[in-house]
Amino acid sequence: MSQTVDRALSILPLLAEGPADLGQVADRLGVHKSTALRLLRTLHEHGLVFRQSDQRYRLGARLFALAQEAVENLDVREIAHPHLLALNEKCGHTVHLAVYEEQEVLYIDKVESRYPVRMYSRIGKPVALTVAAVAKLLLSDFPEAERRALAEKLDYPAYTSRSTPNAAAFLKELAQVREQGWATDLGGHEESINCVGAPIRGADGRVVAAMSVSAPNVVVTAEELLRLLPLVRRTAEAISREYSGHAPEK
Amino acid sequence: MSQTVDRALSILPLLAEGPADLGQVADRLGVHKSTALRLLRTLHEHGLVFRQSDQRYRLGARLFALAQEAVENLDVREIAHPHLLALNEKCGHTVHLAVYEEQEVLYIDKVESRYPVRMYSRIGKPVALTVAAVAKLLLSDFPEAERRALAEKLDYPAYTSRSTPNAAAFLKELAQVREQGWATDLGGHEESINCVGAPIRGADGRVVAAMSVSAPNVVVTAEELLRLLPLVRRTAEAISREYSGHAPEK
DNA sequence: AATGAACGTTGCATATTGTGCAACGCCCTC
DNA sequence: GAGGGCGTTGCACAATATGCAACGTTCATT
Incomplete structure (x- = not known):
């Protein structure tokens, strides 16, 4: 390598501790001042480092401009897709990926069940906010005030006898989901369909997306589906890690 | 230098645009694949870059961590943040904090509007120097000679019909901003967005940062926004006092 | 006002270090 | 089973980074 x-990059964490002058940088790198100077100059040209008024060096603003741009261009779907495929490979059921956007929760990716009986859904379709596992996951991460405001505003359609009946029940459910780090929908939208889901988090810990596995009663019972929970959670965690920039573990 | x-660092902005494979990196750098590989490996060891599951390279977690530290070390930000929050609490609009660094003016903090219609911006993003209120504030504090030199060097993109057209107009505007101690951008960058801003000064009276409140026409008219000016100025002054070492007044 | 220390900066000769090349291995497609 | 695309490795060469010593400036000390 x-x-x-290597030397140049070692300067960055060093400056992260606080501003330093040329001599200090050279010392800590174990190189000659002139060498350190040239490295700092190159870092400077790229905006990763800058010189404050007392001539000392500190980390530059371009660093967070870069990080910000990278985050913006990050596509959850692109990163998640292979993981969703692998999960489908293992369990055979329909796998969904969803995000919150403009007051709605939308499916943005889907891997079809390999069983003949499938649940109906389509990418881009808004999901039922009050019952879907992915919706509960995404909304449970909102600040409490917003959760309450939103819960009041929503309708609570009785899709089935097990649909969330009202705001109070919904808020209680969200609190529980938030607490336990996973969510279910057991026949709340369609009598015969169950889902289990887990959240995908960004580098800052906020929930950026949610995924779920869905299957009809006729294929597996709710209990059997729940047994997949650890697998679903592990998959969501793997996606989270990769999304927030950590190397996927081998 | x-x-x-230089080559290694050029990889970072390239990857910020989106993931790329070895060949693409080598091409865009104009070097042999093997060279690109070694550079990427070194970046990888420092965690600035990592390899996602499809083998393509992406910016890594350490970059985000460094960026975070870089921002946190900017102490204006730390001091200003609660004030920005309070201002947003009062008026509901988007509040920005910006500094001048290395020929650029950058947003270093932002509190999102609480209205559904928001202006687009992001922390770390360089702002349009010739029109943004915060840019005018920061540049207006430069010594006259530097202002003139800078004004000559700049481009004057006509974002809208109300953008600053040329160096002469810009210098006149800066002189006025300097005189009155506040600045506006009335549809100079995007037709429908207005801003009012005020400077934050250090103990020596120099402008160290600038803040602004921005809102689209559809939410409040320019006149209504201007009515917030006293509030904005008072906030900026409170931050200035605290930044220059006076105890925050309760 | 004069001296000296501390620090950043420059030019240069040296050899360490990075480079391009070509060949290899792997995986996937046709 | 052949062929193309892509990442990887070892090697010989020279381009490139390095340390040295000397110079310039700024600032504190006497």
Whole structure:
């Protein structure tokens, strides 16, 4: 690997501790002042480092401009897709990925069940906010005030006898989902369909997306589906790690 | 300056645009694949870059961590943040904090509007120097010679019909901003968005940062926004006092 | 006002270090 | 089973980064 680049990059964490002058940088790198100067100059040209008024060096603003841009161009779907495929490979059921956007929760990816009996859904379709596992996951991460405001505003259609009946029940459910880190929908939308889901989190811990596994009663019972929970959670965690920039573990 | 480091660092903005594979990186750098590989490996070891499951490279977690530290070390931000929150609490609009660094003006903090219609911006993003209220505030504090030199060097993109058209107009505007101690951007960047801003000064009276309140026409008219000016100025002054070492007044 | 220390900066000779090349191995497609 | 695409490795060469020593400035000390 490249010694020069290695040295240059070692400067960054060093400056993260606080501003430092040329001599300090050179010392801590174990190189000559002139060498440190050239490295700092190159970092400077790229905006990763800058020189404050007392001539000392500190981390530059371009660093967070880069990070910000990277986050913006991050596509959850792209990262999640192979994981969703792998999960489907293992359990055979329909796997969904959803995000919250403009007061709605939308499916943005889907891997079809490999069983002949499938649940109906389609990418881009808004999901039932009050009952869907992915909706509960995404909404449970909202600040409490917003959760309450939203819960009041919603309708609570009685899709089935097990649909969430009202705001109070919904808020209680969200609190529980938030607490336990996973969610279910057991026949709340369609009598014969059950789902289990888990949240996908960004580097800052906020929920950026949610995934779920869904299957009709006729294929597996609710209890059997719940047994998949650890697998679903592990998958969601793997996606979270990769999404927030950690190398996937081998 | 160091060619190797220069090449390595050029990879970062390239990856910020989105994931890329080895060949793409090598091409865009204009170097041999093997060279690109070694550079990427070094970046990888420092955690600035990582390899997602499809083998393509992406910006890594350490970059985000560094960016975070870089922002946190900007102490204006730390001091200003609660004030920005309070201001947003009162008026509901988007509040920005910006500093000048290395020929650019950058947003370093932001509190989102609580209205559904929001303006687009992001922390770390360089702002349009010739029109943004915060840019005018920061640049107006430069010594006259530097202002003139800078004004000559700049481009004057006509974002809208009300954008600053040329160096002469810009210098006149800066002089006025300097005189009155506040600045506006009335549809100069995006036709439907207005801003009012005020400077934050250090103990020596120099402008160290600038803040602004922004709102689209559809939410409040320019006149209504201007009525917030006293509030904005008072907030900026409170931040200035605290920043320059006076105890925050309760 | 003069001296000296501390720090950043520059040019240069040296050899360490990074480079391109070509060949290899792997995986996937046709 | 052949072929193309892609990442990877070892090697010989010279381009490139390095340390040194000397210079310039700024600032504190006497």
